[in-house]
Amino acid sequence: MNRLRLWLLAVGGAGLAVLLVAACLDLPDFGGDRHPYGDRAVHASLLRHTANTVASVNFDQRAYDTLGEMSILFAAVLGCVVLLRQARDEHRAPPEPAEVARPVRRYALLVLPVALVTGLYVIAHGQLSPGGGFQGGVVAATALHLLYLGADYGALERVRPLGLYETTDALAVSAYLVLGLAPVLAGTAFLANTLLPYGTFDTLSSGGTVPLLNAAIGMEVASAAVVLLAHFLDQAVEIEEEHGS
Amino acid sequence: MHVLPYLVAAYLFLTGCYGLATSRNLIHAVGCLAVCQSATYVLLLAVGYRDGGTAPVFSDIRPGSRPVVDPVVQALTLTDIVVGATVTALLLALVLQIAKRHGTVDPDELRELRG
Numbered sequence: 001m002n003r004l005r006l007w008l009l010a011v012g013g014a015g016l017a018v019l020l021v022a023a024c025l026d027l028p029d030f031g032g033d034r035h036p037y038g039d040r041a042v043h044a045s046l047l048r049h050t051a052n053t054v055a056s057v058n059f060d061q062r063a064y065d066t067l068g069e070m071s072i073l074f075a076a077v078l079g080c081v082v083l084l085r086q087a088r089d090e091h092r093a094p095p096e097p098a099e100v101a102r103p104v105r106r107y108a109l110l111v112l113p114v115a116l117v118t119g120l121y122v123i124a125h126g127q128l129s130p131g132g133g134f135q136g137g138v139v140a141a142t143a144l145h146l147l148y149l150g151a152d153y154g155a156l157e158r159v160r161p162l163g164l165y166e167t168t169d170a171l172a173v174s175a176y177l178v179l180g181l182a183p184v185l186a187g188t189a190f191l192a193n194t195l196l197p198y199g200t201f202d203t204l205s206s207g208g209t210v211p212l213l214n215a216a217i218g219m220e221v222a223s224a225a226v227v228l229l230a231h232f233l234d235q236a237v238e239i240e241e242e243h244g245s
Numbered sequence: 246m247h248v249l250p251y252l253v254a255a256y257l258f259l260t261g262c263y264g265l266a267t268s269r270n271l272i273h274a275v276g277c278l279a280v281c282q283s284a285t286y287v288l289l290l291a292v293g294y295r296d297g298g299t300a301p302v303f304s305d306i307r308p309g310s311r312p313v314v315d316p317v318v319q320a321l322t323l324t325d326i327v328v329g330a331t332v333t334a335l336l337l338a339l340v341l342q343i344a345k346r347h348g349t350v351d352p353d354e355l356r357e358l359r360g
Contacts, residue, residue, distance in 0.1 A: 009266045017259055024251035031247070031296035038293065038315030042301060045316070046308050053301035053316035054323070062320060069324050076331035083338040087345075128304045134327055202304050228334055235341060 049198040050207040055127045059213040063191040066213070067176060070220055074173050077224045081166075084231040086239055095153045095237045108150025115143035123218035127207040133214045137221025145229060153237050162230055165223040172220035179212055250291035258284035271340045271350040275333055282329045286322050293318030 028034065045056035058066050086092065119140025126132030148156040180191040188194045199206035261281030268274040293315030299306065301316035344350050 005266070009263065013259055013262060016262075017255065020255035020258070021252065024248050024255060027248070027251055027292070029247045030250050030291055031294050031298075033295060033312075035293065035295060035315040037317045038295075038301070038313075041316050042308075042313060045301075046303065051302060051304040053303070053313070054319045057316050057320035058323065065324065069327055072328055073331050076335050079335050080338045083335075083342055128302075130300060130302055134323060232334075232337070232341075241345075 046201075048193060048208060048210075049201045050210050051128045051202045052126065052130065052132070054130075055132050055210055055214060056207070058132065059127075059210045059217075060193045060208070063180070063193070063213060066217065067180065067191065070173060070176060070217060073220065073224055074169065077169065077228055080228055080231055084235055086234075089242050090239050091242055092238050093240050097152050097154060100150060100152070105150045108146045112143055112146040112150065115146065116140055119143055119222070123215065123222075124204065124211075126214040126218070127210045128202060128204070133217030133219075134221050137218045138225055140218075141222045141225035141229070144226060148233070153233070156233075160226060160230060162227065165226045165230075169220055169223040169227060172216050172223065175216040176213060176220070179209055179216065250287065250294070254284045254288035254291060256284075257281075257287060269351055269353070271343065271352060272337070274352065275336045275340065278336070279329060279333055282325065282332075285325055289318045289322045289325065 041057050041061060042053050044061055045053040048056065048060060050056035050060065119136045119138075122131035122136030122139055123133055124136075126136065144160060145156065147159060183192040183195050184190050186195055193208040193210065196208045196212075198208050205211065258281055261277050261279075261284065264277030264280060265274055268277055295312050295314050298312045298314040301313040301319065340350060343355065347355060349355065
């Protein structure tokens with residue numbers, strides 16, 4: 001059985017490898033100068049005063065696509081919350097306060113505010129410098145969890161009222177939708193970046209609706225990551241199986 | 246070597262597939278899936294590279310002064326990473342439930358349990 005499986009894998013893998021290498025040899029040369037879509041994306045981004053072209057692609061030219069991406073994230077968090085709920089044969093035990101080595105505690109509490117501010121900075125400057133809502137959201141959410149490393153789980157739970165983050169997650173998704181619908185009411189297309197002035201190039205308020213959509217995504221990703229990690233941590237730290245059942 | 250980055254992507258993908266097929270642990274399998282997916286990051290970024298290009302961000306370079314790499318594939322890679330992370334989270338949650346209900350994370354034993 002196992003040998004058969006390995007043989008099948010070897011034959012299939014070799015065939016796929018040959019096809020992939022043949023395809024690679026036929027691709028345009030690496031580092032080539034012809035990028036028609038890239039050139040047009042850069043042109044469109046500069047027309048709308050967005051310094052970070054990647055943000056312009058994500059939140060202006062392909063904003064509809066980002067809506068789908070955000071929905072995937074939202075649905076996945078929902079799925080995880082359902083999968084990782086407390087089952088009938090389990091109970092919650094408050095975790096014991098644990099000893100933390102002093103250097104770890106000091107370092108974690110020192111880095112926490114720095115990491116949090118860095119995350120918020122990366123979100124806020126999404127349309128100007130590399131980064132944006134997705135990246136900054138993850139940084140901000142994980143920064144909170146330094147409290148778990150530096151203190152203990154109880155301390156993390158006190159700064160992390162889960163209901164609030166779940167509501168924020170849903171609100172951020174709705175905010176993105178409302179920002180998408182506003183141009184429809186104004187007579188243009190869904191998620192079209194036509195409502196707001198494009199502002200001065202390379203300033204915080206440049207890019208029309210790009211900074212707003214970026215902020216909505218930042219909020220969504222940060223709260224989604226917090227909710228997701230909370231449920232995994234609950235499983236590891238708090239939820240236990242009933243004994244003797 | 247103008248095809249090397251593409252070949253690296255193919256190699257990563259095949260390595261991930263091998264790991265997936267021979268995996269004895271579901272958590273390991275989820276990791277292998279992430280390796281497969283990282284092949285797509287390498288491929289996308291390799292397709293978008295331009296010789297001597299820099300990041301397509303114009304906050305510190307004058308537009309047109311330097312060639313920039315393709316921003317479209319970079320945005321696609323970002324989408325790819327986000328989807329990859331959510332899929333990983335969902336799969337790990339499923340593995341956790343399987344471990345609880347069946348007491349094992351070996352895919353072969355699971356098949357025997359299910360008959």
